[in-house]
Amino acid sequence: MTTRVLLSSSSVFPEPTAAAFELAAALGYDGVEVMVWTDAVSQDAGALRGLAGHYGVPIGAIHAPCLLVTQRVWSPDPWERLRRSAILAETLAAPTVIVHPPFTWQRDYARTFADGLAKLAGEHPGVRFAVENMYPVKMAGRQFVPYQPGWDPVEAGHDAYTLDLSHCAASHSDALTMADRMGDGLAHIHLGDGTGEGRDEHLVPGRGNQPCGELLASLADRGFAGSVAVEVATRGAKSRADREADLRAALTFARDHLPTPTPAR
Numbered sequence: 001m002t003t004r005v006l007l008s009s010s011s012v013f014p015e016p017t018a019a020a021f022e023l024a025a026a027l028g029y030d031g032v033e034v035m036v037w038t039d040a041v042s043q044d045a046g047a048l049r050g051l052a053g054h055y056g057v058p059i060g061a062i063h064a065p066c067l068l069v070t071q072r073v074w075s076p077d078p079w080e081r082l083r084r085s086a087i088l089a090e091t092l093a094a095p096t097v098i099v100h101p102p103f104t105w106q107r108d109y110a111r112t113f114a115d116g117l118a119k120l121a122g123e124h125p126g127v128r129f130a131v132e133n134m135y136p137v138k139m140a141g142r143q144f145v146p147y148q149p150g151w152d153p154v155e156a157g158h159d160a161y162t163l164d165l166s167h168c169a170a171s172h173s174d175a176l177t178m179a180d181r182m183g184d185g186l187a188h189i190h191l192g193d194g195t196g197e198g199r200d201e202h203l204v205p206g207r208g209n210q211p212c213g214e215l216l217a218s219l220a221d222r223g224f225a226g227s228v229a230v231e232v233a234t235r236g237a238k239s240r241a242d243r244e245a246d247l248r249a250a251l252t253f254a255r256d257h258l259p260t261p262t263p264a265r
Helices: 017-027 045-055 078-091 107-111 113-123 165-170 175-185 212-218 240-257
Strands: 005-008 031-035 059-063 096-099 128-132 137-139 142-144 161-164 186-191 227-230
Touching (some): 005 017, 005 240, 017 045, 031 227, 045 078, 059 078, 059 227, 078 096, 078 113, 096 161, 128 186, 161 165, 161 175, 165 175, 165 186, 175 186, 175 212, 186 240
Parallel strands (some): 005 031, 005 227
Antiparallel strands (some): 137 142
8 A cells, every 4th residue: 555645734834825735746745734724725625626636736634723823713613623624624535634632721622522523523424533642832941731631642542643753752752652552543644853852843854863764664564544744844944945955855755764655756
C-alpha cells in the first residue's frame, strides 16, 4: 500500500491557502491538508474544489479550526465547527478530519467530547475524526496543560489519532512509543521535527532530534493506511525560494524514508 505525502496549508503561512495548492503542485506533493482558519478560501468547499482541480492536487485531509485564533471561525460553538469540518471533508472526498483536544475552559465541550465525536462519526461514516497529540505550554516561567482532560489523547481513548512529531518533541514524548500506543487508531501523521526544548518548533524533518525517519519506515509494518502531512514552519523564510527549498527538503525526506511512498510526480 502506498502512502501519500500531503502538504499542510499551514506550512505556507503567512501565504494564503491558495499558495499551498500552487506549491504542492510545483514540488510534486500528492495532495493538500487544508487547515481551516480565518482565510475565507480555507472555509469554502467551492473555492477549495476549484484550486484542487486547477492545480491537479487532491485534498487529503481537513484540519478543523481548533486553534486559539480560529475559535470563531464558522461559529463559537466547537461542535458546530466540527460538524462543518465533517461536511467540508465529505464534500471534498477527504477521509480525515484532524481535531485537537478541548481547551480547559471549554468545560461542557470537554465533558461530552468522546461521546460527541462518536456521534459525529456515526453521522459521517466516511470521515475519521483523528484526535491529535498536543503538549504542555510554558508561560511566565510556569508549565501548564491547556487541554482537558490532557494533551495526550491516548489516555482519554479515541477511535482515531493524528501523531504530530513536533508535538512529541515539545512534550518530551517518545514518538515511536506514542505510535505503538495509538495502535490501529493511528490514522494520520503530521511530519515535522523538534529539538525537545519544550516548545513547538515544526522543523523540517531531519533538522531536529525526533525519530522522523524511523517512524516513517515503520508505517508499513504498522499497517498504516492514512496519509503523512508535512507540517513545518516556514514563516521565517526570507523569500519564496527559501520556503520552496524547505518544503522540497521535507518532501524528499518523507519519500526517502517511507517504505512505500507514492512515486514522485
